[in-house]
Amino acid sequence: MKHSPRLTQLIDALRALPGIGPKSAQRMAFHLLQDGRPAAHALSRALDAALASVKRCRRCRMLTEEELCSICASQQRESALLCAVESPADVVAIEQSGSYRGRYFVLMGHLSPLDGVGPEQLGVRELEAILDEGGVRELILATNPTVEGEATAHFLADLAVRRGLMASRIAHGVPIGGEIEYVDGGTLARALAGRQTV
């Protein structure tokens, strides 16, 4: 059955969200348009407010409503450590681990020449400016362990090394709580290659 044009448009807009298929998008649209429509009005208002106020941190490119994000603005963070990640979600995940006290640089993607994403799009010039300031001692590369993520890490490591700074890559291996039996071969290979003396 064909939906009416405006309903189709709404379903299509919802389908464009990450992880949402046609069935979920339809379910969401029907939910949004049900009695009273409080969810639709709330979402519409929240979207417009966020579009108007949320921008990028001037320094690290994290999403924020201020000039500087709370991490860049904080005096409590170790300014000698800078961790480069692909997305704002990675910052959230690392912060939740509670194991890092340095600052971040959010690339908003990875090098992907075929999609027109080069160093310019990843804010490499801004990153170089931070490294040139002299406060950073170590650049931690926390891009994803994919081909593009590795290439991006390699490229950024070069920037640090050329300036006489330390560049490090986060460890890859068997996740805590994971069972070795079910871990894929690539991960096991990395876990073995990265073994450490006890």
Add this chain to the structure above:
Amino acid sequence: MKHSPRLTQLIDALRALPGIGPKSAQRMAFHLLQDGRPAAHALSRALDAALASVKRCRRCRMLTEEELCSICASQQRESALLCAVESPADVVAIEQSGSYRGRYFVLMGHLSPLDGVGPEQLGVRELEAILDEGGVRELILATNPTVEGEATAHFLADLAVRRGLMASRIAHGVPIGGEIEYVDGGTLARALAGRQTV
């Protein structure tokens, strides 16, 4: 890490969507607020357009942009059959099965006195008006096989029977392609009780 207020508001609005948890909502919000923000603008426009134009079919309460939905407006449907369903998504699912040529009545819920949902909220008065017109011969009850859905079906069946009309309930049993070994006990009980002579 705490998100900024407008970002938090957007994540909360997305979390209110069916089937969306905190992690998915955050991922969606970041996606919406990424470079250029075309997805956010498209969703905002689609929401506002749908809120302005999509309403309920005057007759069957299906979502539509016209006075009558395409099914109620069609001359090709068997007007003697009326199928009561809980939601617009059920209409879509039954239409996709291609096995029904009658019309629908969308309850937009099920009887749930504790939540303040009584016959009034389900449009029972409108349903009675359709039954009283005299064109309908059979009321097919396609509410969900839950306690509330069964109670609703029972209540509606009564309306039809009191008018001397036929009331029927869709069959419940082992789904096609399903393996009996993995089907739950309640479904198997219904499948056995509803067995038919070959």
